[in-house]
Amino acid sequence: MGQTTKADFCRVMFMECIEKIINWKEQLSKFEETNNGKSAISLMQETININGSSIEAYLSFNYLLMNLLVEEEYDSNDHDYYAGLLKKYFIESYDKFSYDPKYLFYIAHIARMSEWYFNIEISDAQSMMEKASELEPDSILYKWAKCCDLDMRDSSNVEKMILYAKHALLDTNVKEELKSNGALGQYLLDLLRYWSKKKLDR
Numbered sequence: 001m002g003q004t005t006k007a008d009f010c011r012v013m014f015m016e017c018i019e020k021i022i023n024w025k026e027q028l029s030k031f032e033e034t035n036n037g038k039s040a041i042s043l044m045q046e047t048i049n050i051n052g053s054s055i056e057a058y059l060s061f062n063y064l065l066m067n068l069l070v071e072e073e074y075d076s077n078d079h080d081y082y083a084g085l086l087k088k089y090f091i092e093s094y095d096k097f098s099y100d101p102k103y104l105f106y107i108a109h110i111a112r113m114s115e116w117y118f119n120i121e122i123s124d125a126q127s128m129m130e131k132a133s134e135l136e137p138d139s140i141l142y143k144w145a146k147c148c149d150l151d152m153r154d155s156s157n158v159e160k161m162i163l164y165a166k167h168a169l170l171d172t173n174v175k176e177e178l179k180s181n182g183a184l185g186q187y188l189l190d191l192l193r194y195w196s197k198k199k200l201d202r
Contacts, residue, residue, distance in 0.1 A: 025182055028060060032183050037068050041085065048089070056181065058093035059106045062086065063184040070114045083117055090118045104132035105142055106184060112148070140168045141177075144192070158198070165195035 024047040031040035044061040051057060065086040068074060074082070090107070097103035111118050111125035118124075126149050133142045144164035150157035168174045169192050178185035178192075 024057065025060070028064070029182055032064070035072065037064075037072065037074060040064055041082075053096075055093075055097050055100060055103050058089060058097070059103065059110070059184060060182055061089050062093065062107065062110050063187070065089070066110050066113050066117060067183070067187075069117060086117050087119060098128075101132040101135040101139070101142070104128045104135075105139075105145060106181070106188075108132065109145065109188060110184070140164060140171055141174050144168050144195075161195045162198055165192045168192050169196055 024043060027043055028040055031037075031043060041061075041064070044057065044064060047057045048054070048061065065082055069079070069082055069086065093103070094107070105128075108125045108128040111120060111128070112122070115122050115125055129142070129145050129149070133139070133146050136142055144161065144167075147157060147161045147164060150160070152158055152161070175189070178189045181188075
């Protein structure tokens with residue numbers, strides 16, 4: 001009887017772990033909508049502990065922490081803890097996924113929000129984006145992202161940003177990919193929409 005009970009308990013725990021892996025995006029979205037940063041952090045730590053090979057989980061967690069530090073209100077006593085977590089999970093994820101163009105594209109954009117939290121220079125973020133473009137040179141999204149590093153005082157560069165943003169938004173696959181990446185994807189969609197509507201100064 002005891003063995004059966006223990007086996008049942010293990011089975012339940014296993015199923016709960018599987019459910020968390022499957023549903024973490026939905027749970028994270030709910031926590032973000034209610035500004036429940038601490039619960040979101042706990043969720044993502046547990047998700048990564050269960051599935052440390054998920055690029056999306058690492059990217060979502062890096063964005064969650066970066067956005068919390070630079071955009072949200074939080075107890076200042078928690079700053080060093082959040083900053084330490086961000087650096088830890090950036091280093092961990094970069095060691096695992098720096099060969100992957102998707103990872104490089106997203107992490108470069110996250111870094112640009114405040115690169116010093118990653119203990120890198122803006123040139124390092126630019127190099128990540130450059131590498132993503134080299135690995136997937138036909139990606140309209142990566143072509144647009146590369147333009148972010150151009151001198152926007154030059155109208156021809158602004159024109160490129162506008163053109164690539166419009167093309168990216170017309171690509172169903174691009175929009176679906178961004179939407180599948182939660183708040184991070186929405187952040188980039190908003191940037192694309194901003195640039196697609198921008199007018200050239202003549």
